[in-house]
Amino acid sequence: AKSVGVDVRWLKWAVFLIASVATGLTGALIFLQTARISPDAAFAITDWTAYVIFIVVIGGIGTIEGPILGVLVFFLLRNSLADYGSWYLLTLGLIAILAMIFAPKGLWGLISARSGLHLFPIRRRLTGPLPERGEG
Secondary structure, three states, rough: OOOHHHOOOHHHHHHHHHHHHHHHHHHHHHHHHHHOOOHHHHHHHHHHHHHHHHHHHOOOOOOHHHHHHHHHHHHHHHHHHHHOOOOHHHHHHHHHHHHHHHHHOOOHHHHHHHHOOOOOOOOOOOOOOOOOOOOO
């Protein structure tokens, strides 16, 4: 970026500033929701960490679309299974295990492999003619 004239120092500062403000606001909103501030409230495995891992595993790692799809699936499952108590968490775990076995790239990996659909194509692909063998 610096070689094409981007002020890298200012851009790094701006990105870190925006990310820290967003992170701080998110943390503040989380603690407002829980109405208490303590390490166990922020890092409770059953409150946040397991859900985030579930969302990423179900949706698909390495894409933008995967976690978005994972949030939608998690929201639907949470609303439909919340009345079953501890069976709810066991069902989420079973679904995550089945997804890891049968869809290692997540649901979005299955969708994009079958349809070729990429809503946010962030991966770089080499284009152009391939060199012939023997050259080089």
